Amino acid sequence: MTDSRAHILNRLRHHELTPQAKAPVYQKPLGLSKAQRIKSFTEKQQAVRGEVVLLNGSWTDWMDKHFKDAHLLIGTGELGDQASDLKNAKAITHYDQPIESWKPDLFEQIDVSITTSHAGLAESGTLILKPTPQEPRLMSLVPPAHVAILDANRLYENFAELMSAEDWSEMPTNLLLISGPSKTADIEQTLAYGIHGPKRLITLIVNHD
Numbered sequence: 671m672t673d674s675r676a677h678i679l680n681r682l683r684h685h686e687l688t689p690q691a692k693a694p695v696y697q698k699p700l701g702l703s704k705a706q707r708i709k710s711f712t713e714k715q716q717a718v719r720g721e722v723v724l725l726n727g728s729w730t731d732w733m734d735k736h737f738k739d740a741h742l743l744i745g746t747g748e749l750g751d752q753a754s755d756l757k758n759a760k761a762i763t764h765y766d767q768p769i770e771s772w773k774p775d776l777f778e779q780i781d782v783s784i785t786t787s788h789a790g791l792a793e794s795g796t797l798i799l800k801p802t803p804q805e806p807r808l809m810s811l812v813p814p815a816h817v818a819i820l821d822a823n824r825l826y827e828n829f830a831e832l833m834s835a836e837d838w839s840e841m842p843t844n845l846l847l848i849s850g851p852s853k854t855a856d857i858e859q860t861l862a863y864g865i866h867g868p869k870r871l872i873t874l875i876v877n878h879d
Contacts, residue, residue: 714795718850745805
């Protein structure tokens with residue numbers, strides 16, 4: 671070993687690391703009440719053609735009224751257990767098998783997918799989904815209509831409040847942030863909906879108060 675290399679390694683072995691100051695936590699408190707959060711979220715979503723409905727009752731009753739005779743897609747988690755309350759659907763498919771075995775049905779037969787929402791952000795009107803094996807990512811990306819169930823108590827002021835509430839020292843690796851239905855203006859600068867995902871995004875805010 672050369673003298674210079676030995677010198678460098680010796681310095682590294684005996685080097686005391688200088689403690690680094692903890693990164694400041696970004697905060698932007700808005701002081702919004704629950705009613706104000708719901709109002710802000712609704713306005714932001716509607717501004718980009720998202721649809722928002724505030725429910726004090728059952729989401730299954732709303733689906734039975736507004737999506738009669740539709741072929742529904744639902745996961746195998748909590749919402750899947752509640753699917754037995756749906757009475758007017760033409761068919762209900764549970765996402766309970768590998769996509770390779772039923773891809774044509776997903777792309778050609780499903781009318782509406784129903785998913786839970788991890789959270790919502792009032793400031794930007796953003797839905798946050800956390801895909802799981804029980805509710806895979808494709809559920810919110812493929813069907814022409816996506817209905818997202820959002821607990822009103824999971825509606826945060828903004829992303830900073832959500833990060834603080836969940837104590838995220840690092841960002842989760844599998845989040846979907848959705849701020850309206852799919853749209854693009856790539857073709858002749860004409861805005862079109864539903865090209866790269868659902869044409870309709872409907873958020874059902876369930877208020878338990």
